[in-house]
Amino acid sequence: MHIDMDAFYASVEQRDDPALRGRPVVVAWRGARSVVCAASYEARKFGVHSAMPAVRAERLCPQAIFVPPDFSRYKAVSRQIRAIFARHTDLIEPLSLDEAYLDVTVTKTGLPSATATAEAIRAAIREETQLTASAGVAPNKFLAKIASDWRKPDGLFVVRPAQVEAFLTPLPVGRLPGVGKVMEARLAELGIATVGDLRALGMIELERRFGRWGHRLHELSRGFDEHPVQPDRPSLQISSEDTLEQDVPLEQLQPHVVRLAGKTWAAYQRESDRVARTIVLKLKTSDFRTLTRSLTPRVLPASASELAELAWGLHLRVDLPAGTRYRLVGVGLAGLVDRDNHVAQSELFDMAVAPS
Template sequence: MPTPIRRIIHIDMDAFYASVEQRDNPALKGRPVAVGHCQERGVVAAASYEARKFGVRSAMPSLIARRKCPELVFVPPRFEAYRAVSAQIHAIFARYTPLIQPLSLDEAYLDITHPLLRRASATAIAEEIRASIFEQTGLTASAGVSYNKFLAKLASDHRKPDGLFVIPPGRGEAFVAPLPVGAFHGVGPATARRMNALGIHTGADLRTCGLDILKHHFGKAATFYHGIAQGVDNRPVEPNRPRKSLGKETTFLQDLHAEVELMQAMGNLVAQVWAACQKRTLSGRTVTLKLRHSDFTQRTRSQSFTQPVENEVALHDAARGLLTPLLPLGKPVRLLGVSLTGLVLPGQHEAARQLSLLP
């Protein structure tokens, strides 16, 4: 029996954080809204479509956003509210399939090759999901439907906001051909610049570039790039994809010069990271410290252990051990981050401990 063609839906909420704020505060409707703090070191977490018309984008420094749009309204983020709405949306997804891969609070892949609820087509399911999201949350979502994850995500971007687009089997390569490589999910800005320098500007350029050449310049990622240029992506939807890291970082309102202030900030970050570990009943074996100076130069230091970090004190000691050799500072510090990788569950932790005791 032939393998059925996969049916993948990518759902992406429209300006999610900003839309939640406009929904909950009618005075913000129709106005340019940025979720974030209008401070010297503030950053826009999300922008409404009214703000985007002025060139305001997420990750943009707040002061630049204000210059682009003097009427911009800043609203502090309410992540608990966003998580609550996200849970409503994911409950809708679960009606149709258990194969749900969240990418963030506001987007996810769904594999509906074998849906729980029979409908005429994948397109009909996508439309039903969008209608249910609007009915239950008052928010709009865009959807892309195709036969793999890469194309489904391209499709959801194609008709934003509040749109749906389908790339059917046999049409993927032609759809990808005229698009700029910088628009491809999985090709970041730095990689796009490297491709452009090689004369690779579009999907068609990428398709005609030999795999050997791509491997020479991009290593293991070359096979993926070569495949997506032909509309090929065999990655499965991974509903229980394990989390790879837990971390926190902070950009200071004023650059730090004093070592005691830096140590205190590090301690606060460690406490936040460990609280996140406890919430998820996770620990990890590798501690990483990131330090960015006022001139934007960056230093990163890591240490791995044979056993997972056991408690907050051990995490603090590890982070301090990474920071101390970088002192004295030399240059002021703009940003500090602490993260934990090599994550394991409690049962895995104990199994690792028992194995270490064997002769």
């Protein structure tokens, strides 16, 4: 099962302030460097969506009401929702504050089906938080995630095992996980527009053209995904990445690194009780080779701009040929540890290097 809250941050704001209900709400700080954290459905009608630059959102919807994010409040509501999940199963894999996978193969409640469990969870969320959630129920994670988006907002969609191939066949191939705009364009050159087209091409041909990724594409086209639900555990890395619309040379990636560093830094600011020790630059070449470069500085970055500067500096350690083009770029903060442990370790280090 995949549960996804509907316009979560914006819905919390509308719930808590009746004056915002029915109006286009954008959760974001104003400013050239700010990005949209969430948009109400009233704002989405104007094309506003999360991760969009705030200045573009303001142009699209001049009447939008901008509300600065209050992550402590959103976390509190998220804990309420997580507690509802936990009444049904311990196998919960949060993806963010507002969405999670649940394995409900066996439940604590004895409800007769996954569909009944999804209905019970959505009803409890509505009653206890006055918010709505959409749910997808399917034999595996990636299908459940597609299904949860099928009847948003406040919807439930079920894909039963016997329906999997029929459900997937007409979908645009871009709905498959890992198929971004560049890959979608490459598949379109082969005449592949839908998942059914992809399946028809066959595994051998896909592997010939795309290697191991071709094998994975074939599995997805048939609805196969063996990744289990991973129970809740603290993340070791916070990152943002984008698949670019066009493959570009290394020197043209700096604006993307700056933008992604801003997104990563905004997410990191919510981790008030943990500290990141390592900066990571991730790249993927046009032929799908992935490489990372990392740095663990003595002094951690104190702002998004410092993170961007350090992350971009890592491109100097990429030793691929000058003509190499890149299809994906990401910026991450890794090695997250409890803040108290980090302070204690820093103090011990300082004592060790201090002159006697």
